[in-house]
Amino acid sequence: METEKKTHTAAEQMTDRDLSEQIKKVTKESHVRAENTELMLSFQRGKVTLPQYKLLLCSLYEIYQALEEELKSIEKDLEYFYGQDWREKIVIPAATKRYSHRLRQIGKENPEFLLAHAYTRYLGDLSGGQVLGRIAQKSMDLKNGDGLSFFAFPGVSSPNLFKQLYRSRMNSVELTEEERNGVLEEAVRAFEFNIQVFEDLQKMLTVSDNNLQSSMTQSKPVKASTLHMSENIYTSSLLRMVLGLFVALATVSVGMYAL
Numbered sequence: 001m002e003t004e005k006k007t008h009t010a011a012e013q014m015t016d017r018d019l020s021e022q023i024k025k026v027t028k029e030s031h032v033r034a035e036n037t038e039l040m041l042s043f044q045r046g047k048v049t050l051p052q053y054k055l056l057l058c059s060l061y062e063i064y065q066a067l068e069e070e071l072k073s074i075e076k077d078l079e080y081f082y083g084q085d086w087r088e089k090i091v092i093p094a095a096t097k098r099y100s101h102r103l104r105q106i107g108k109e110n111p112e113f114l115l116a117h118a119y120t121r122y123l124g125d126l127s128g129g130q131v132l133g134r135i136a137q138k139s140m141d142l143k144n145g146d147g148l149s150f151f152a153f154p155g156v157s158s159p160n161l162f163k164q165l166y167r168s169r170m171n172s173v174e175l176t177e178e179e180r181n182g183v184l185e186e187a188v189r190a191f192e193f194n195i196q197v198f199e200d201l202q203k204m205l206t207v208s209d210n211n212l213q214s215s216m217t218q219s220k221p222v223k224a225s226t227l228h229m230s231e232n233i234y235t236s237s238l239l240r241m242v243l244g245l246f247v248a249l250a251t252v253s254v255g256m257y258a259l
């Protein structure tokens with residue numbers, strides 16, 4: 001972190017009042033907890049299994065569907081693993097539904113809080129996520145980038161530069177003291193949602209181990225009803241448009257710089 005700080009130009013110099021610094025500070029402990037969930041530990045040890053990875057992709061799809069409009073990369077991965085009728089097969093645990101419900105709720109009531117969620121997922125994807133992508137490729141011996149589109153950011157040539165730009169855009173968002181505190185609290189909550197998703201997925205894998213693993217490795221349909229926790233993905237186009245607009249405000253300008 002120190003090294004990264006030294007590379008900032010005078011214009012990008014961070015202060016203790018910067019949202020990007022504060023958000024990192026308040027979520028530091030949560031980050032350690034997220035890294036140490038069973039699912040993330042399996043990943044880091046190169047022990048991630050196909051059933052674990054497939055279920056994780058299902059949840060990420062649900063989360064990103066609520067977070068943004070552009071879903072093409074996860075859809076591509078899901079189609080690779082589950083086949084063309086993946087929409088009927090994907091499995092979403094209760095914790096993931098709670099997470100996406102929260103995203104939709106704040107999209108309506110406190111859209112500025114979406115900043116905390118965009119931060120937690122995108123900066124994570126561009127940090128540890130890049131390492132996880134390489135581990136996933138090796139652990140499951142995936143070839144030609146198949147099933148790994150989620151981790152790829154073809155428009156981002158330098159994740160570090162992109163993260164710096166992202167932070168400076170975050171810092172330029174005008175927030176009242178109350179809104180700023182709300183965003184910081186929401187960031188801790190965002191990590192909590194992610195931790196709960198990992199725990200739920202791990203539970204699902206343990207509970208339905210034999211049943212689920214055999215049906216998944218054979219790419220046969222998994223009956224949502226047999227898992228008691230799943231629901232088919234549902235989309236409200238109006239809501240997605242509103243969320244998309246907000247996220248666009250917070251992130252697209254950064255993306256344009258990186259292109």
Ligand code: HEM
Pocket residue numbers: 001020023024031034035036040041043044119120121123124125127128129131132191194
């Ligand atoms: C195997 C699990 C994980 C590993 C090994 C990992 C590793 C890392 C590393 C090395 C960084 C860069 C730290 C720095 O720049 O000082 C980072 C940043 C970050 N990670 Fe993770 N991470 C993991 C899981 C997660 C999860 C589950 C989330 C949230 C869903 C997450 C969200 C973030 C965020 C938001 C940042 C940016 C911090 C900032 O610069 O403000 N990470 N991660």
